[in-house]
Amino acid sequence: MSEPITAVLVRAAELTAKGLPYKAIDLLRPVLAVNPRHAQAWCELAAALLDVDQPDPALSAAKRALVLDGDHSWAQRLAALALSELGRHREAVVSARECVRRKPGDWRCLVVLADVLAAAPDGRREAVAVAREATRLAPEQARTFQVLGDAALRVGDWDTAEHAYRTSLRLDPENEDVRANLATAWRKRGGKPTASPAHESLTKAHALLWSALTRLAALLAAGDLLLLLAGMPKPTPALAYLAAGLVGACAVTVLTVLFRARRGTRRALLAVPLHRPKVALAGVAFTASTTILVVWTAGLFLGATTMQPLVLSWIFAVLGGAVVVLSGNHR
Template identity: 40%
Template sequence: MTHEDSALVNARTYLSLGKPADALRALAPHLASNPDDDRGLCLASQAHLSAGQAAQALGSARQAIALTPDNEWAWRLVALAYSKLGNVAEAKAAASTAQAIAPGLWVTHAQVAQVDIAAKRITGDAVEAAREAVRLAPMEPDAHLTVGNVALAQQDWAAAEAAFRASLRLQPDHPAARNNLSLVLLRQGRAGSAAAGFIDILVTDPASEVALRNLRAVAAVALRRIHFILWIAFAIVTVAFSGASQPSDSPVYGLVWQDFLIATAAVSGIFVGVYIVQLRRAAGRRFGRFVRSIPRLDRLLVVWAVLLVGDYALIVAACFTSVRMAQLLYLVAGAFLVAGSIVVIVRRRRSVERVV
């Protein structure tokens, strides 16, 4: 192996290990002595993309195209760089050029679809390109992943699930397919199964920010469902209190209200319990790990959970006191629910800030 080949091999190895900075360091002396090596320039572009340096990636890819205009790899890298920079028109043009240069390569068709996926505007061309990628490479996991991502962007949950499962049949440990399948399950309301998927990803890659973020979303969905059930219980009792006559000291009056409050607490508790059992059954042996992971996922989730537990404790306590005291306890329970809603709003604002 020549010194030049060694530099390229080392760069590819570093990229496969997720170390773009090391890849660029390995390529630097090689490109200094071989500035017209389009392969090295493409690897440098790929490394810049992995490092989040889209402008530098575009520059390296453009240099490669200047040397070899029919280099489909370089054109795909240009498309990726423009997508990262938010220039959809140029990204589409570059992806179409790569597709025209090498129509027999599945990756060129996948790139056409990926431009639309990144732009969050799926066109007919993207759908057709994704299908063509699978037709050309039915045994390639990433081709099926592309079809799944297109369907995910279209909110076609059934098609997305089928595509991601096809990808995982070919490569069971495919991280993107595992993550996106769990995301689809979450969108379908199958929070327990989604949690199990994200937990499995974190077992193999504890530093996965994507899996952690999505696991936070699962926890939020579960708490939101419980929050809704408790709001319903609070609303029913509040309406009953407001529509009733003034509290009476009559034992019969107190017994009627006590039975009503006990029934409300029991029914709401059953609904919450059934939902938790469904979560546990779907998550399987990962359920305990999921619950234990909530404190490290987001402190606001812990605050939210504590408020909901406190709310239900007040609902139960109201069953075993006077009517006047029950009204007071429900007033406090309502404050807990409002505080929980404020936590939801704060979390949403923080999520928007993270995306930006």
């Protein structure tokens, strides 16, 4: 029975993420009627209910999850958000603080605490400090900077708000809410937008390149390793076709970036490594890895039987992958 429930929960989470919370609610209610002691299902239902502006039933669902075995920090976060939506700010802050107490290193708990503090008139200053801590714990998460910008906006700290929103947009260039709030920060400050079209193109090019680098990391590290295992102790000519397939997949990944980029963004692609050292470092590693792989593949077709170049290609792929993984999303 656990597998069908798990599949339903995954589907419900996907529906909520796609902006279809009503469908998620319709999917979850029958599951909970049969399995009323499934804490994660109650949390998924509470999250979907919050998305459709139904904080009262969302709070009830979160409370059901709190008395069951499961991730109580998630239930506390949902309860805090529901209480805040209901105008019960003091209770919301208590619930959010309990979440932070349970998981002090979880940036999501800090984000919720900052969110509910910002909604309470006497908690806005603390909200900025809490949001700053969230950005320190998760500098790769756009949401942490968005909440910091929102909190700073409420206390009139326009410079902090602008910097936070800019960082959030760099991590998630598609977030239109953040873009609108950034414009508000500019307007409140009495200044003018400083983001030029060139800056916008650079941000979009950066996002495209980082997405490609993430895929290349998986392709090259895993592909080279599989080729190493398949070629032991001595590679055969048939292995050359597998290696050529890996080279082709890498080429498609790079060409996809050029295909998706618009004219202005294409020009900005060349400038990204100059402004983003981590992109340049990962790009050099993957270029070296792919070049060695191409040479080794050509050698196999010509009758070579050495595996040493493939080992070197894999090492470069792992180094580039380490830069991508340690840097986080769009950094």
